[in-house]
Amino acid sequence: MTAEATGRGTAGAPSGPSVVTGPRRLPWLGNLPQFARDPLDFFVRLRERGDVVAWRLGPQRALFVSRPEHIGELLTGIETVFRHPELGWAFTLVLGDGVVTSEGAAWRRKRALVQPAVRPRQVRTYAATMAACAAGLAATWQAGQRIDVRREMLALTQRIAVRTLFGVDTAGREEVIGAAMDVAQRAIGDEFRGVTLFLPPWVPTPGRRRLRHAVRVIDAEVGRVTGERRRSGADRDDLLSRLLAARDEQGLPLSDKEVRDEAVTLYIGGHETTGTTLTWVWYLLSHNPGARARLGEELKRVLGGRTPEFDDLRLLPYTEQVVKETLRLYPPVWLMTGVAKEGSTLGGRAVPEGTVVWSSQWSAHRDPRWFPEPDTFRPERWDPRGEPAAPDHAWFPFGGGARACLGARFAMVEAVLVLATLAQRFHVDLGPGEVPAEPRLTLQPGAPMGAVLRAAT
Template sequence: MTAETALPGPDSVVRGPRRLPGLGNLPAFARDPLAFLTGLRDRGDLVDWRLGPQRALFVSRPEHIGELLTGVETVFRHPELGWAFTLLLGDGVVTSEGPAWRRKRALVQPAVRPRQVRSYAGTMAECAAALADGWRPGQCVDVRREMLALTQRIAVRTLFGAETAGREDVIGSAMDVAQRAIGAEFRGLTLFLPAWVPTPGRRALRGAVGVIDAEVGRVTEQRRHSGEERDDLLSRLLAARDEEGRPLSDKEVRDEAVTLYIGGHETTGTTLAWAWYLLSRNPGARARLGRELAEVLGGRTPSFDDLRLLPYTEQVVKETLRLYPPVWLMTGIAKEGSTLGGLPLAEGTVVWSSQWSAHRDARWFPDPGAFRPERWEVGAEPAVPDHAWFPFGGGARACLGARFAMVEAVLVLATLAQRFHVDLGPGEVAPRTGLTLQPGSPMPARLRNVEQDIPEARLTRTQE
């Protein structure tokens, strides 16, 4: 793609960095995707580049991002996400298109509506309280591992109920293998290899997906055979019917269950790990969070009804999602006759946007590298433009589990942070790109009891 064939006009499209024959900008992208995409943003709002043989356009302005997010299924085709990603998620609501996507979304959406998410809140807080009961002051923990294990338990209980008790680690280990395989494929040349080409990563992924399929199939068969209805996501998937009265097939149930599992486990666990990292390095924010929790909860486990009383806790989560968005990349493929910003796009152009670079753009977020939860206070200035913050995507294909994830993150953080300080070491933790934006190294931390700080926090609050 060139500026002339994609978006005409010398002031419309900026040519990207120098590209290699046949490879385009793939080597630079593979070395450090986040730095590469940030570099594209700094070149201009519309940047022409190539990922291997693919013609690509990178967009950075919120209005252009909004066109991309809201135009998938109409102006843009849903992108092919690679062999590894598709093998894991199958033909679920994330990967399907057209009528199949509309049918599946209609069937899955009722399971994650606000009323249903409310019913899962008790399990979220209960699991978090059980973890806190097992923590001890002075204990050293790996924050990332602790948060992923916790959200894994929550995801398994809310999704499958009791049938997987004692089997959480089996699913979790398989998901870890899948995460690494998808990240490795996306950053390397195997993204463009035919599906039949064997690689060590692909063999490992096939084994992991086999484990996941067996576990999900076992639970689904048990539930169908028992005929028992429960208040979990699997029961809702099994009970769902489309307009013609057709249920989801076992394969469709498997695909949607895996998609919901990843959304409820991987993304939220990662967000919580990053939240502890940021709070540990920002004692002022941690103190303000503690004051809110002490005043509202007074030591009791939070419930769904407490969410509206914990605005700063939610702001901490939103600011964490700004700085370390689990989903860090969105793409769409231009259809024939597509436009963006009123300018024509060549058919087949892959339009890219990045939560990582947009969320750290100083035009929309002053002092973008700073952790400032108060950005999200009602009436705060400057106001954040629409589509400058999009951790859950947007438009018709916005993440169905967004409400579930926010409720889970706020309740877990409130439950744990009112009882413990989590003090991470001084070293920097760099992010690693994969299926989600994960911490690139262990996150060792020492636990400290928060009770001794509560009287002081209340006194400070009164003085304010």
């Protein structure tokens, strides 16, 4: 037990959860080497040590929490008890002052302005574009063809992201917009790896040059599409029209710069996360023929070969369970943090200001207390008529609380529609080998995902 990270004896009553000391620390570096070597394994080991573990990341005083009620406190306390972490200059360069990069009153205003564009009623209007893009891909696939699953899924979710954001008439420019967004996103990820992490932002590197060029392309493309839409005055069923129609409490619209920042935020927030989820879906289905057969039966019975529509979603519970179980085993966002403000508490115990409280979807989602046989892919565990449900915040791929993912509904609708469209026509057969998860900005496959397509019968 340690008093340093909990303020025990300094502020507040010494009640609440006991705090376990983390693995042995090095002077200055603390647990940085163990964390850097294999963060996923490190977080699992912290969870196995105790529910609340004190550790150090260099000079940073940190707590790691694994119990759902503490994870819930962290997530619901962001913006009140805990500060949202600063994301760094590269995020800000790409996302500007969008909802993800803002805090406090500015964040509240932006969240209220963006929310209507992604509310369930609105997502219904994007469903046809999602399904049409998936059907378009299915039409190009052939039995016997070899594919790179990750590349196919990212190209598909890129098309869906550009078309649902800027409208189907951007089809001619979608490769340009999508490619620039992807370069920017990759470059942000590179800022968090290796020596680049320690270089001040003004040091030029080839990656940073690519990043700045990509941002110029994004600004030009988004500016052009927004300008055209404003001039035409057209109201379309896409996110851009919703952002242009949004009004704040004073009845004021978003400026062009604000529209740009939110549009890029929605793209970056939604594209790779959903594309990677779908990549892992195919991997898990290929390794679990029983689940694949059950999925095939549901799709055949409900759809009988036609492309799904929004109203079919409620008839496809198993398809949704496959996606939820994939998000459990391979959560694209694999860690969340909050910085304790003055007077912060956790489980009734004071947490000193500045302590960073960490939680990890990867580690929590594999906790055998809430998910029996945690490493087994079993979509049935999400059947509400079946096993007892895991507690709230045991599964949190979309975060939670005030800053929960704005696109959760969008992502689920997209993933289920894409899966239903493609899986009723094709089996995607990957090799039998295990693909490790690689914790980058999002959780990526750590090896190529080559596969052969087979006609689904």
